Amino acid sequence: MAGFKTHITASGILGIGYGGIAFGFYDVPLSTSILAGGLCGVSGMLPDIDSGPGVPLRESMAFAAAVVPMMMIDRLRQFGMPPEFIVLTGAGIYLTIRFMLAAMLRRYTVHRGMFHSIPAAIIFGEIAFLLASGDLDMRIYKAGGVVAGYMSHLILDELYSLEWYRGRLRLKKSFGTAVKLISRNWLSNVSTYLKLAMFTVLVFKEPTWMQQFNDQHIEPKVEQAATEVIDQYMR
Numbered sequence: 001m002a003g004f005k006t007h008i009t010a011s012g013i014l015g016i017g018y019g020g021i022a023f024g025f026y027d028v029p030l031s032t033s034i035l036a037g038g039l040c041g042v043s044g045m046l047p048d049i050d051s052g053p054g055v056p057l058r059e060s061m062a063f064a065a066a067v068v069p070m071m072m073i074d075r076l077r078q079f080g081m082p083p084e085f086i087v088l089t090g091a092g093i094y095l096t097i098r099f100m101l102a103a104m105l106r107r108y109t110v111h112r113g114m115f116h117s118i119p120a121a122i123i124f125g126e127i128a129f130l131l132a133s134g135d136l137d138m139r140i141y142k143a144g145g146v147v148a149g150y151m152s153h154l155i156l157d158e159l160y161s162l163e164w165y166r167g168r169l170r171l172k173k174s175f176g177t178a179v180k181l182i183s184r185n186w187l188s189n190v191s192t193y194l195k196l197a198m199f200t201v202l203v204f205k206e207p208t209w210m211q212q213f214n215d216q217h218i219e220p221k222v223e224q225a226a227t228e229v230i231d232q233y234m235r
Contacts, residue, residue: 011044011149036145043149050109065098074133114192121150126199154178
């Protein structure tokens with residue numbers, strides 16, 4: 001099994017390439033490239049948040065608690081929240097992730113369970129898509145960084161399940177426990193695939209209902225404000 005340093009080094013190098021190629025060859029803005037590359041790098045330790053108290057869980061939760069509220073600022077503004085409520089909401093999200101979510105993961109997860117699976121990688125990518133701001137292509141690009149970093153961890157775990165022994169390659173007992181679609185725990189499988197279905201629906205529906213919200217609430221307010229300004233100017 002690959003260690004924490006190996007995972008974070010591999011995903012970090014992958015993140016540099018992921019951000020660098022987009023910036024150098026596809027004219028992706030530098031800030032977006034750095035963010036996507038950083039998400040890719042950090043996502044390399046996400047599967048190990050099921051390993052109980054330790055560095056992966058502590059660092060992942062600290063990073064998520066800090067970054068998620070910042071990624072949601074544009075969204076909260078779109079909902080017309082005043083600055084004070086945005087700050088309070090961000091603080092609430094920070095505390096929820098940093099302490100409540102971390103405690104739940106320590107208590108209820110099992111190492112090499114469904115967090116080490118392809119559906120989990122997709123779920124985290126979908127969450128990143130829902131949190132990200134920008135146009136559709138940039139949101140997909142940022143989410144792709146999360147999936148790439150996550151998958152780098154799973155693939156490394158599988159590679160470390162191979163060993164050279166007495167002149168031949170053999171498989172360890174851990175082989176097949178990382179890059180998988182289901183686990184032996186059917187309750188965990190059902191829970192994971194229900195989450196996958198829910199987030200998939202949200203991903204496909206979200207651009208539509210956000211546009212509807214904008215058409216029904218944001219644009220009328222902007223038009224009304226513009227009309228009032230013009231009326232005052234014309235008097």
